Amino acid sequence: MKNLLAILCVLLWSAISGAELTIAENGKSDYEIVLPDGNNELSPFYAEAGRMISDSIRSANGTILPVIQESRRSPGKKAIFIGPVKALKDCMPSGYWEYRIKNQNGNIYLYGTDHLWNKKREKKHDAFVLGSCKAAAVFAEHFIGAAVLLPGDKVSVLPRKKITVPADFQIQKKPYFQYNFSVSRSGGLWYDLYNSRLPHSWYASYGGHSHNFAILRDKYAKTHPEYFAMSHGKRLHPRLYSTQYCLSNPEVQKLILQNVIERLDQGFESAQLAQSDGFHWCECETCAKLFGESDSSEKLWILHRDIAVKVAKLRPGKKVCILAYGPTVYPPKTFDTFPENVIIELAPATEKQIAQWKRVKVPGGFSAYIYNWGWYQSSGFTPKMSFRQLQKQLQLFRKNNIRGIYTCGFGELPGLEGPAYFIWNKLQEDEQKQITDLLDFYCKRTFGMAADSAVQFYTLLDRQLQKTEDEVEDFTNPAMLRPEHQSKLICRRYPPEVMEQLEDYLKKMEINAGNLLSVRILRLEFDYLKTTVNALMAYRNFLDSRTDENFAELLDTLEKREHMIGELPHNQHSLGYLEGIRLFGGAKFTELLAGGRLYGKVSSPFCWDWRWMRQNQVKPAGRRIIPNNHPQMLFQQGLHPLSKEITSKPTIISCTADDRNFQIVFSMPEESEKQLMNNGFHVYFFRKNGGWRVSAGLSIKGPWSYLSRLEKTSAENNEKGNVFKQIHAPAYTVRTTSGKQGFTAKLTIPWKTVGGTPAPCEKIGFNAVRINKNTGIAYVWEQTQKQENYSNRLDEYGTLNMDR
Ligand SMILES: [Zn+2]
Numbered sequence: 001m002k003n004l005l006a007i008l009c010v011l012l013w014s015a016i017s018g019a020e021l022t023i024a025e026n027g028k029s030d031y032e033i034v035l036p037d038g039n040n041e042l043s044p045f046y047a048e049a050g051r052m053i054s055d056s057i058r059s060a061n062g063t064i065l066p067v068i069q070e071s072r073r074s075p076g077k078k079a080i081f082i083g084p085v086k087a088l089k090d091c092m093p094s095g096y097w098e099y100r101i102k103n104q105n106g107n108i109y110l111y112g113t114d115h116l117w118n119k120k121r122e123k124k125h126d127a128f129v130l131g132s133c134k135a136a137a138v139f140a141e142h143f144i145g146a147a148v149l150l151p152g153d154k155v156s157v158l159p160r161k162k163i164t165v166p167a168d169f170q171i172q173k174k175p176y177f178q179y180n181f182s183v184s185r186s187g188g189l190w191y192d193l194y195n196s197r198l199p200h201s202w203y204a205s206y207g208g209h210s211h212n213f214a215i216l217r218d219k220y221a222k223t224h225p226e227y228f229a230m231s232h233g234k235r236l237h238p239r240l241y242s243t244q245y246c247l248s249n250p251e252v253q254k255l256i257l258q259n260v261i262e263r264l265d266q267g268f269e270s271a272q273l274a275q276s277d278g279f280h281w282c283e284c285e286t287c288a289k290l291f292g293e294s295d296s297s298e299k300l301w302i303l304h305r306d307i308a309v310k311v312a313k314l315r316p317g318k319k320v321c322i323l324a325y326g327p328t329v330y331p332p333k334t335f336d337t338f339p340e341n342v343i344i345e346l347a348p349a350t351e352k353q354i355a356q357w358k359r360v361k362v363p364g365g366f367s368a369y370i371y372n373w374g375w376y377q378s379s380g381f382t383p384k385m386s387f388r389q390l391q392k393q394l395q396l397f398r399k400n401n402i403r404g405i406y407t408c409g410f411g412e413l414p415g416l417e418g419p420a421y422f423i424w425n426k427l428q429e430d431e432q433k434q435i436t437d438l439l440d441f442y443c444k445r446t447f448g449m450a451a452d453s454a455v456q457f458y459t460l461l462d463r464q465l466q467k468t469e470d471e472v473e474d475f476t477n478p479a480m481l482r483p484e485h486q487s488k489l490i491c492r493r494y495p496p497e498v499m500e501q502l503e504d505y506l507k508k509m510e511i512n513a514g515n516l517l518s519v520r521i522l523r524l525e526f527d528y529l530k531t532t533v534n535a536l537m538a539y540r541n542f543l544d545s546r547t548d549e550n551f552a553e554l555l556d557t558l559e560k561r562e563h564m565i566g567e568l569p570h571n572q573h574s575l576g577y578l579e580g581i582r583l584f585g586g587a588k589f590t591e592l593l594a595g596g597r598l599y600g601k602v603s604s605p606f607c608w609d610w611r612w613m614r615q616n617q618v619k620p621a622g623r624r625i626i627p628n629n630h631p632q633m634l635f636q637q638g639l640h641p642l643s644k645e646i647t648s649k650p651t652i653i654s655c656t657a658d659d660r661n662f663q664i665v666f667s668m669p670e671e672s673e674k675q676l677m678n679n680g681f682h683v684y685f686f687r688k689n690g691g692w693r694v695s696a697g698l699s700i701k702g703p704w705s706y707l708s709r710l711e712k713t714s715a716e717n718n719e720k721g722n723v724f725k726q727i728h729a730p731a732y733t734v735r736t737t738s739g740k741q742g743f744t745a746k747l748t749i750p751w752k753t754v755g756g757t758p759a760p761c762e763k764i765g766f767n768a769v770r771i772n773k774n775t776g777i778a779y780v781w782e783q784t785q786k787q788e789n790y791s792n793r794l795d796e797y798g799t800l801n802m803d804r
Helices: 002-013 043-061 131-144 189-194 250-265 285-292 296-314 351-359 387-399 418-429 435-467 485-493 496-513 517-545 548-566 589-594 610-615 644-648
Strands: 020-025 031-035 067-069 078-082 099-104 107-112 114-116 128-130 162-166 170-173 179-181 270-273 319-324 342-346 366-370 402-407 652-657 661-668 679-687 690-699 702-712 723-728 733-739 742-750 763-772 777-780 798-801
Touching (some): 043 067, 078 131, 099 131, 131 189, 296 319, 387 418, 435 485, 485 517
Parallel strands (some): 319 342, 342 366
Antiparallel strands (some): 661 742
């Protein structure tokens, strides 16, 4: 069947008679470009398509074709008609993004479905279906050799002496994928249309979640707190990831339905219906009993199905698009047929998820909400998908009748990921196309004289991505939540020999075509990749060795990385443009520094304050302290972004020891005694004969203290952290002083309570922690670097060296 289709396409595309129409040659043309008469919301787009074709022909061979309206045609001239001109009035197609190219009596007709759907965004191209413009782009691509390779509307054209069209040529196409788009990630009208980034203008998508838009938090929080989900006995609990609702409340259900109806009444054909992100079910009694179901996923399915049934009655013919995501990623269990007006948007649309949906009847069919790109992933601002992964994904969608694609994130790396975007988009138009041909074409057209090195560059990059293909982003995979995940992934992908080879190819590209914008963009993104990889390599080296040398090297790489990022065009808060190209998707400056957001954020080491650490010699791991020696500043417990409190209100420790006692002083020069209520100080000793924790602090009742003994090490506890048990409460002396120099807490710990007087030169595993319960911030001397997860934070220790 596929072969037959291919043959049919070839037949359509080739001139059967061999005769051809000459559009432009030697600066001369019998043609003019003709637009429909009248003036409506579509007119500017017809004019833009006319200008694009005229400019492309002029760039190709200098011929100028005038662009005029139909009523002003020149006698005797042939026409390239764009849009619904008089001759076509009754035969305009109506399918989404359907377009046609037709020759008749020497005239060429470029037309398709044209419609304004989103009246609120009337001037933006993504408010429309612009089939005639798509036809113009396809025409220019095939007969003028035009292409749009970088985001924006710059159409690139190669010289072509003679522009001809086979006389019998015609095309009639309904794109298989009805849309391929994402809100706020448009590359501009011509980038989108040349590359099949077709907007879903008829579908009112919020890009994921509708409940939050149906019931605005700001509008109802004060007047109707009962609309919001109960969590830990509180409505609108601040710890909830996003606003959640009391979904059993009839008013809430009504508002959610009303929002769908409003969207449909704005002219859309379908509207999104989806629960809030980070879903949390309301803990009230009515919600617990809702629909007689205990399973919260099932409650959501029933609620959304019932809303769809109501929509079918209120707005017959219109559609509801329900997101299968989070708690509703898998189909309902209590019913297996959805109402006629329902489309299911699979998020993500993986093989595993699609398989689950096979048993369910969804009359409106399926669309996909995919996570191929976006800096919220573990790869952050570095390349993500290999070419063959992209190809396999589209094959999966075709096999399973998935007809629309919403890309959550796209276009943030036009340099490093440019070919991936191009290949992905072009394979949507024609699955028969070969990846290598597409890559060759892209490199020739984007990098000109540097094409050969570009192909080598991207082929090597792709090979590295292939090596980690099985680590696809699955947000249910606990491995992704491990703090080390991103640094390990990126270091595995980009070993030094690969980075050197890539640098080599890029240098060759710069020699051959260094002035091209495409090469300069690639250089910026590659330098970001390089400094990021270097810093993460240095970080991993430091974790393994924990030496002062490797720590100094790590701080140097962080400095270089920050300097490189600081040099990028940016405004106060976000990344800017390089000659019209938005860099790093216009991300926030802090996001680029952090390596990404959500899964892409590399809190350690990218969210450290390397200046402060260098200046104060705060080495977070592999620390050593000698009694009666220099004081040392504490760092932050846990691998979270470094809190300002740690650096602006530092805690410093110093210690002394004799044969009977160990004394430690915590100094807090920026704080007063009053601020130090509810503070706890913990001192850890790990020795051959056992482990101990001495805890002491201050409360309104006065000083307190107790002793705990190590029961299980983290290794004995399945890497879930050390287990201490309180054994007795000896009265450790806690003496505090307060004055202009701030506040100090001094603990005297008799050696006999923590394993006995140490031998001369004994090396004791040691740590010191201050927990400020007022702010929730914990200071630590030796930070646990190789955390298994975010809950075991106190497994590691530095060395207390008893050299005396
Ligand atoms: Zn409730």
